[in-house]
Amino acid sequence: MEYKIVGQTVPVVEVKLNKGESMYTQSGGMAYQTEGIKMHTNARGGVMKSLGRMFAGESIFMANYTSETDGAMVAFATTVPGALVPIDLRNMPNGLIMQKGAFLCAEQSVETSIAFTKKFSAGFFGGEGFILQKAKGNGIVFLEVDGDVIEKELGPGEVLKVDTGNVVAFDSNVSYEIETVKGLGNIFLGGEGLFLTKLTGPGKIILQSQNFNDFAGRIATRIPSKK
Numbered sequence: 001m002e003y004k005i006v007g008q009t010v011p012v013v014e015v016k017l018n019k020g021e022s023m024y025t026q027s028g029g030m031a032y033q034t035e036g037i038k039m040h041t042n043a044r045g046g047v048m049k050s051l052g053r054m055f056a057g058e059s060i061f062m063a064n065y066t067s068e069t070d071g072a073m074v075a076f077a078t079t080v081p082g083a084l085v086p087i088d089l090r091n092m093p094n095g096l097i098m099q100k101g102a103f104l105c106a107e108q109s110v111e112t113s114i115a116f117t118k119k120f121s122a123g124f125f126g127g128e129g130f131i132l133q134k135a136k137g138n139g140i141v142f143l144e145v146d147g148d149v150i151e152k153e154l155g156p157g158e159v160l161k162v163d164t165g166n167v168v169a170f171d172s173n174v175s176y177e178i179e180t181v182k183g184l185g186n187i188f189l190g191g192e193g194l195f196l197t198k199l200t201g202p203g204k205i206i207l208q209s210q211n212f213n214d215f216a217g218r219i220a221t222r223i224p225s226k227k
């Protein structure tokens with residue numbers, strides 16, 4: 001499998017496959033393809049994993065694209081302005097934890113599953129959803145990022161506190177907690193929401209400069225309402 005990322009505003013990844021090689025994505029992720037690509041849709045991993053994907057903000061069914069000849073190409077596109085990040089999971093033996101909506105596509109050798117936060121209250125009150133996703137395997141997964149990509153490498157015990165909507169993914173070695181913003185004045189007047197994500201190293205983390213849900217909310221407030 002070979003790939004190249006095309007475009008900057010709303011990028012796509014073009015994946016060149018040899019005969020028998022295959023990629024999968026959530027429904028609607030494919031942008032264009034050449035001759036020689038066969039598509040089939042299934043509830044990848046069975047009913048329970050499919051329901052888990054639904055709770056994590058992904059589609060129940062996955063679309064699989066398999067090459068029937070050497071050199072066939074299929075392209076997958078982001079849904080909002082931002083970036084694409086390829087992660088080779090062979091360099092992450094413990095896997096990668098992803099925020100909901102971050103998964104775009106992956107090789108068939110990559111398995112995705114739901115991943116619960118260690119503390120129920122952390123996910124339940126964290127604002128971005130209780131269920132995360134975990135990707136693990138011997139292949140490449142492509143992540144969709146809103147805005148620009150910020151990558152950090154945390155040392156042992158090093159802490160970074162992030163607005164929850166700006167977290168994209170992190171190494172499974174990184175611990176993940178939700179904490180409330182301290183002080184009533186900060187909560188009601190600070191404009192930053194109630195919660196922060198506390199990430200503690202060691203491990204790699206991927207952040208995004210934009211949270212599209214916040215952006216869409218700001219646009220919605222400026223749309224005139226009919227009286």
